[in-house]
Amino acid sequence: MSQQVIASTANKARKLSVQEIAEIEHEMTLYPDKRAVGLEALKIVQKHQGWVSDESLLGIAKYLDIPAADLEGVATFFNLVYRQKVGKNVILFCDSVSCWIMGCESIKGHIKEQLAIDYGETTQDGDFTLIPVPCLGDCDRAPVMMVGPDLHRNLTPEKIDSIIADYKNK
């Protein structure tokens, strides 16, 4: 028998940081309904924490007073809300049509070799996570990928090496 269903869930909630709360409060002024702030709150927490842990998700649900199950529905619907721990830098690698035509497969092979990770995996040192993405809207400079907030275009194996080195040194 599970222990206090509601209480136990609430107990695991992480108390949101002052900064997170301030940003969520701001979003709340922009929407008529707390439920609608759910997605923005997830993004805010992810910005600060890198990802959305169970404790964070419960913390948001508690703060917004919305059901955790509903918020989980939102969080899992969007594949860029990370419900598992990710590396310091998330590589969003486009493998859609234009990039594929421009040879992204070999680029991906190179990344895989260099970092020893495949899609959905994080390097052992926790520096990089590799995730496929359908399109980044920059097809005329394919193949492209994003690392964190930065877009990288016209990728070549050499370029990949220097990008990896740059982020490692950051």
Added chain:
Amino acid sequence: MAKIVIDGVEHEVNPGNNLLQECLSLGLDLPYFCWHPSMGSVGACRQCAVIQYRDADDKEGMLVMACMTPATDGAIISIEDEGAKSFRSDVVESLMISHPHDCPVCEEGGECHLQDMTQMSGHNYRRYDKKKRTHHNQYLGPFINHEMNRCITCYRCVRFYGDYAGGTDLSAQASHHHVYFGRHEEGVLESEFSGNLVEVCPTGVFTDKAFSENYSRKWDLQTAPSVCVGCSVGCNTSPGERYGSLRRIVNRYNSEVNGYFLCDRGRFGFDFVNNRDRLLEPVQRIDNTGELLADDQVKALIKEFKAEGTIGIGSPRASNESNFALRVMVGEENFYAGYSDVEHESMQVILDLASDTAFHTPSVREIEAADAVLILGEDVTNVAPRIALALRQSVRNKAKDLADESRIPQWQDAAVRELAQHERSPLSILSPAISRLDDVASDRIIESLSAVVSMGHQIAEKISASAPNAAASTEHSQLIEKIAMQLKAAKRPLIIAGNSNGSDMIKAAANIARALRDDSDKSAIDLCLLVPEVNSVGMALMAGAENRLGAALEKLQSGEAKRVIVLENDLYRRAAKAAVDAALTKAEKVLVLDQLPTATTANADVILPATAFSEHEATYINYEGRAQLSFQVHQCQKQAQPSWRWICDAEHVDDLVERCCNEALGFERLREVLPGENPFVAGMKVPRQSHRYSGRTAMIANINVHEPKQMEDKDSVMSFSMEGIPAQKDASVLASSWAPKWNSNQSISKFQDEVNGELKQGHVGCLLIERKDSSGSYFEAAEELIEPSAKQLRVVFSYQIFGSDELSARSKPIQARMTDAYIGLSPVDAKKRGLNQGDVATISPLGSPAVICIRTGIKAGTALLYCGDRNISPADFSGLIEVEKSAIQTTSRGIGSLIVSDFHEEEISS
């Protein structure tokens, strides 16, 4: 009415509905998944595609989803068109891509809507040869099994659980190929209506866990139309039996009462029938040893009890027939009510109000139609759960009005919800603690019981000047004004109260309803007064107003009565322990008829075993005064008999019902619930077993290889057999719905005169109490109660869906959700007494132990007392109590499985 053409045939349809619903009403076969008769359309599954033609000249037509298309006049459609058929076949093929095809090991197999629809849509060969997606399943508590791989993403589960039943812990997660229906994390499904997922899910994602542990195919279950005995709503059920044990309960449609849904107490609370402790033999206790009684000994004993000096105590959980038989045996003047004196008093008030022309007692369906509701002091979810579910629908009437204004058809479920957002019809709750309905309440006031009563009188006064003057409180005066105005403005206002805590609340509720009547041109106002047990009303009608239980006990104690017959009742739950002890000790002979051992049977000289609800045919009267007939499902293998059969010489139930009609005041119309004049078609009875019932000749082969003669049922129009006239023909009763091509519960549309209409083979029951008293007047405002001293708290009795009902509390699945007796306190009161969450405390005057449950939504000064299943008797407490920490801190169940939204937590530092 509109005229539409379906496959060249003209039909008359209701233009207010969609094509799918109208096709089903016409008896046509059109496959669907996401649509549900009580939840409307969302157009999610694309299974009900048909071709619609612009006009008679249009030969091409276009595909439309029948569930999303209104049945407008002149519409021309085709279900049989090849294009439509192949589209439907492709749709089901794609829905089935990751389905595991595990029908042989799936509990849904044989009554699976997905199986039916797949066959109907003509998909029979699997072309997809890639990997299927798989999911992890969750632990969802003792009621429901989870098997997500079977899911076809129709969204019906979350639409029922969240949208319809207000549950917050089941959601649709992820997207596209990975869509998942589950909780945020493993754990017990919190909703009191979670069991309906079993029936709402078109396939085997959510299945009945208790049934699964003792499983049988639908076609192997013996079933009969039954009535739930869990509370006073009287939901209709279809229990299923195999090999002498009751296996499960599913909903049985009744358009007026439960519709398509049951609560979890009703669905999972039947297992007491199979309880190992069942009383199964007549026993006489001589010097502390039990001696089995032979037939002639029982007869002699009954004769002895027929002598002068015997009194009878009836039972609100026994049938009308058994109560009546006891009344006949001991004489009307010696027949006493089997509930507490407090309840007795309130039942008399309820009966008086029930014949008053100023009021109308709404059925569950009518409750759904209310457009402004006031709940006074009652925890509806825990007392009459199915009504709480109906109230959740009533608040949607605002949304429906908005939809009408915007010309959106009401069956467009998603659109109507989107339009309305948080707009709800008013539902106000005045009570001493937060309830499980508060999430849909427009206003709530947490106040002490006497303050709630007083506010009730103030509302009445605000509504009509004819109501008596009430002491005005400055607190909440604006809300009181607002609630009064909302009720006044409503087209169909509804006042709900109950007798959980005496009759003052009922009187206040009646005054409000009367004020509404006086203030308007409405002929009667909906007043719903909840009572706790299946036949509380029936027994109240049977027992004289003066025949209180307390009087019976006094009579025994004084020696005025020598012998007592206790009918299916544990007196220790009804009266103070000391009084019951004294009476039973003094009585020369105590005869108890019951199904399970209780504290009362422990003090009996003679115990006669009574059959449980599924083992006999009986009538019960629900909170509205609606009499309903419950058929026998199976035979009790041992010597238990219906209580009436032990104590009277009537041959059949029908004879007893007939006699009850003639002799008992108020029961004149009871015979109307019996199957009509000529219930037999071609002289044949209705089978309880399906035509596919297997293994009949081998069932007891381990005992005897000879095939025994089928048991005869002399009481009923039904037979313990496969032979006879099945329901889809002309039978007069419908046990379990099945129609060709429709093995699942969705076959119900084949038996309704139209979708959501009455059953052709059903009976909505018969309202027994006639309203003819137009001389009713207002009650005077109640007297103020004495203020508790600093140490004292005022007791409010609290009920639990899992545990408060005596019989269902003896069922294993229910026990898995039960808590210990507890005392609910406000954080202030707990702090004052140095009590923490989960502590064990003792309650004065008897020092009974109860677990402390601190809730933020309880009025300070009030102690919510939940008596547990049998460790504390409410009759031992009256008014004020003291609570202090107990020296012994052991609990058995604790309060871990309590589901409340306002559980107090200590602030945890980050």
